Amino acid sequence: MCLPMHAVSSMDVLTSNWSNIQSLPESYVFPLERRPGTNNIPASKDIPIINLENIxxxxxxxxxxxxxxxxxxxxxxxxxxxxxxxxxxxQTMRIFQDFFASPAEFKSRFYSNDLNSSCRLYTSTLNYKNETVHYWRDNLTHRCHPLEDHIIHWPENPSGYRNIIGKYSIEARKFLLTMLELICEGMGLETGYFGGELSKTQLISVNHHIPCPNPSLTLGMPEHCDPNLISMLQQGNISGLQALKDGRWIGIEPLPNAFVVIPGLQLRVISNGKLSSAVHRVVTNSKESRTTIGTFVAPSSDILIRPADSVLKESSLTPLYRGYTYKEFFSMFTGNNCEAERALECFKL
Incomplete structure (x- = not known):
């Protein structure tokens, strides 16, 4: 397939519109030092599995x-x-798979690089036009809390989209708020610490990766930490998620009916460095498409974030970070090419 990469339009650049890709386009080939390589990284047997049955x-x-x-x-x-x-x-996974399989003309209605859009479909990153190399993915992101404020901006098709994704959004939020309350207990914070403005924003972010001609040369997502409060991921049954542990990449096995939970950088700050946020990335697959459903909970833009008083008092700790608003942090995060350590360094005391 010949790709007219000089003219950026959703028809041309959305990988889910492509067919019969025999070789990797040059603009997706990473520099040698950033390539995942041909080494097969097995799924780690050490990833903790939390069973909430008797919570x-x-x-x-x-x-x-x-x-x-x-x-x-x-x-x-x-x-x-x-x-x-x-x-x-x-049902939710099927809806999103059907969305990405929809005709190009339909998907073009949602194509946008506007970060503030309630519903946006894009490819690689929001900075596609200025990238020197692209990531092998399409992404559909929309806001979903409060549901009534945003559902009107969602796709109406495939059939049942708003009904099913609406239900999933509500259940995913309940789950993440439960996880935050359990973390709250474990850190000795007062009940409801993570409620209100600290968990006001909720996004669903769906990545779709078509089969890649040469997975050793490209990435589905860059290595990064999540800047928000907490994330959950429904992987489906195709592997691709990897995390950095002790300087080595490890695979995160897709478990049936499981969610991957990732504490965000805001939990790292609020816990005064007690909790960590995994550096992770996504590799591609040569034979099968991969769709994953991420749900992210983040603070409101203007809420003050800082190490929690009770965390500091418990062990007479000195705060590692100054207070800041989430808007300030996110601006610093994106301004530093989404590199967590460089962004956090700007707020260290």
Missing amino acids: YGPERPEIVQHIIKASQDFGLFQVINHGVSRDLMD
Whole structure:
């Protein structure tokens, strides 16, 4: 397929519109030092798995400590028996797969690089025109809380989109707020600390990766940390997510009916560095398409974020970070090419 890359339009650049790709376009070939290479990275057997089945029973304190330890040691974990039905998860995955399989003319209605859009479809990153190399993905992102404010901007098709994705958004939010409350308990914070403005914003972000002619030369997503408060990922059944652990990449196995939970950088700051946020990336697949559903909870733009007083008092700690607004942090994060350590350095005391 010949791609007229000089003219950027959704018809040309959305990879989900492509067919019969025999070789990797040059603009997707990464520099040698950034390529994932041909080494197959096996799924790690050490990734913590949190079972929430007995979360309201006597095992709750043990589960809470398991979550805190996983957040400290790995900066991510998988959760089973989380309360979101398998049927709803499957329906949601099918809806998004059908969306990306929709005709190019239909998808072009949602193509946008406007960060403030309630619903946007784009490819690679929002900076596509200025990139020297592109990531092998299309992304659909929309806001979903409060639901009634944003659902009118969502696609109406495939059939049932708003109904099913609306239900999923509500259940995903319930789950993430539960995880935040458990983290709150484990850190010794007052009940409801992460409520209100600290968890006001919610996004669904769906990545779609078509089969890639040469996975060793490109990436589906760059290595990064999530800048928000907390994230969850429904992987489907195709591997591709990798996390950096002790200087080495490890694979995150897609478990049936499980969510990957990733504490965001705001939890790292609020915990005064006690919790970590995993550096992660996505590699591509040569044979199968891969669709993943991310849900992100973030603070409102103007809420003040700083190390929690109770965390500091518990061990007579000195705060590592000054207070800032999420708007200020996000601006610094994107301005530093989404590199977490460089962004955090700007707020260190």
